[in-house]
Amino acid sequence: MxxxxxxxxxxxxxxxxxxxxxxxxxxxxxxxxxxxxxxxxxxxxxxxxxxxxxxxxxxxxxxxxASLDHNQMAELYAVRAELEGLAASLAARHASPEEVAVLRDMVEQDRALVGRPDAMARANRRFHKQVHLASHNRFLVQQLDLVHRSMALMATTSLAAEGRDSTAIKEHDAIVRAIEAGDDAAARAALCAHISKAFVTRLKLDSGEVKSTL
Incomplete structure (x- = not known):
């Protein structure tokens, strides 16, 4: 059972x-x-x-x-930024060459998904999960799994905002370049900036300031 x-x-x-x-x-x-x-x-x-x-x-x-109100969403993004920033920092220190190669391949392959928000959202989850795994910290991965489950309680993906998908690809590229270089501070900063921009985009979607492509 x-x-x-x-x-x-x-x-x-x-x-x-x-x-x-x-x-x-x-x-x-x-x-x-x-x-x-x-x-x-x-x-x-x-x-x-x-x-x-x-x-x-x-x-x-x-x-x-369940759904998330404004305060819950802000709290979730704050925790996500800190934990994902830590994961990127650890990945820059501990990722194997093979793991870095997988991240690089993901960025290149995901360029073909621009304009397809649902497919891009799935690819985005895979990318972030790969960064988590490259941190080589099982406890951090477990906590990030919980955070990403809660992210599913948002009705739409921020990648549905006009132009957000192509910008997100550039941000992923910056994250991977920092991990490739073994620059833990730059990797943390790039991933935290990525989450911050995603949060701003979601707020704009919710307010109607930007349009959704879904």
């Missing part, structure tokens, strides 16, 4: 992460069991786990995908 529970949890979490289930969507045990081909007991246990992690919240008797 533990394996089924883990599978159910992973399936629901992935559906939230990729935007199949969006903030405010109601999750019903029977519907989820049918959708994923899992019995209701592991689904129920997975939903309880997600509620404990604040990814789901109560609306009366129903469980819905």
């Amino acid at each position: 533990k394996s089924a529970q883990t599978d159910a949890y992973s399936l629901i979490l992935e559906a939230i992460d990729v935007g199949i289930f969006k903030p405010g969507d109601r999750l019903v045990e029977s519907d989820l069991a049918e959708r994923f081909g899992v019995s209701r007991t592991p689904i129920r246990e997975a939903l309880q786990r997600l509620e404990t992690q604040s990814l789901l919240t109560r609306d009366g008797r129903s469980l819905i995908v």
Whole structure:
């Protein structure tokens, strides 16, 4: 049963992460069991786990995908910037040549995704995860996994803002160049600046100052 529970949890979490289930969507045990081909007991246990992690919240008797208010979003970006900056700094010190090569390849390949915000968002998650892994600090990776799960509670990606995707590629390039050079301070600064710009873009999207391409 533990394996089924883990599978159910992973399936629901992935559906939230990729935007199949969006903030405010109601999750019903029977519907989820049918959708994923899992019995209701592991689904129920997975939903309880997600509620404990604040990814789901109560609306009366129903469980819905949680959303973030302005203050929660600001707090999340502040933590993300600090932790990701640390990951980039450690990656500059500890990444293997092969890991750096993978990061460089990601940047080059992702240039072809400009204008496709959904695909770019998936590629962006892969890029950041690779930076986390290159830090060679398992505890930091675990904390960043939690942060990135909470990022899924935002209804849209900041990469949907007009022009943001091409700018983000340039920022990723700067991060990789600093890691390639083994410059931990520059890597931290580049990644923190990247997160800051993403936050500004999200605020502009929410205020209507910039348009979404989705």
